[in-house]
Amino acid sequence: DMRRGTDIKAIYSIYQIYQILKKEKFDMVQYTTPNAALYSSIASYFIKVPIRLYCQWGIRYVGFENKKRVLFKLFEKITCKYSTHIRAASKKNLEFAISEKLYSNTKGKLIGEGGTIGVDLSLFNIAKKNTYNKDIRKKFKITNEFVFGFIGRLSIDKGAIELLEAFKEISKQIITAKLFIIGNLEINTCINKDLIEWAKNNKNIIFIEQIKREELVKYYSIFDCFVHPTYREGFGMVLQEAGAMGCPIITTDIPGAGEVMINGESCLLIKSKDTEELKRGMKEIIFNHNKRINLSREAFKRTKEKFCRKKMLKNQLADYIDLLNKE
Structure with missing residues (x-):
């Protein structure tokens, strides 16, 4: 159970994820969206999952100011610290994250032109x-x-x-x-x-x-x-x-x-x-x-x-294979 925003139940959510990861012994865990990524990065770090892949499809604190910005930037730094690899959604987001010292340029990478899984042109016809x-x-x-x-x-x-x-x-x-x-x-x-x-x-x-x-x-x-x-x-x-x-x-x-x-x-x-x-x-x-x-x-x-979705999924698959082969 995960909710939007800050929530004291986050601790229980992390524990639940920890239990799943401990049981399954995954080679790689991928996560995105602010709360899911924060909780999963912490849980997978303590389980020592070999590949902890953070798909940084947005940086939440960018739209915040003052103390709220400071707090949510801290959350973002934690997620990035506990991840072994990060995939930014775009070139400028990658450059911004590195300039903000969220992670190094060796940890972050952009796949293709950016984006996630692309558009299914058979549906969006x-x-x-x-x-x-x-x-x-x-x-x-x-x-x-x-x-x-x-x-x-x-x-x-x-x-x-x-x-x-x-x-x-x-x-x-x-x-x-x-x-x-x-x-x-x-x-x-x-x-x-x-x-x-x-x-x-x-x-x-x-x-x-x-x-x-x-x-x-x-x-x-x-x-x-x-x-x-x-x-x-x-x-x-x-x-x-x-x-x-x-x-x-x-x-x-x-x-x-x-x-x-x-x-x-x-x-x-x-x-x-x-x-x-x-x-x-x-x-x-x-x-x-x-x-x-x-x-x-x-x-x-x-x-x-x-x-096009076919092209973008092909790029993503190649990245997964590269990550797993390195391990």
């Missing part, structure tokens, strides 16, 4: 985009309205405030614009309650809770623009999925998110935590038809070339 688009528009009674899409936790560090504030201004000028928000509102969120209430009562904002990937692919097809104004990111699976379905993309110029696509070619990059710049980007996508078409085409092309 752009040939079905028009059919899916018609089905979803019919379901929600949407005709020719321009549709923005957001997928993920609606939380501060995913850029929820900037997203809602930017759309609030845009919807005053383009009253038919729609915004799909797919994902859960984070519990105990610090987002302004008035802003949340405005969004929930706005008929042009459609909230959908988490859905299966088989259904999610259909929603990417309706997005005229995929918006991802995150503060921190490992690499951004949703950006790869959006690219696979030929969505014009707006995301932030930060390690991870800003490396999936190329600014001005296959996406628009904006400053993190900047509502005005996000609003300008969203307007540019709406009013510049040629730009929108070009971004869509290049996002698909880059995803197919760089982030």
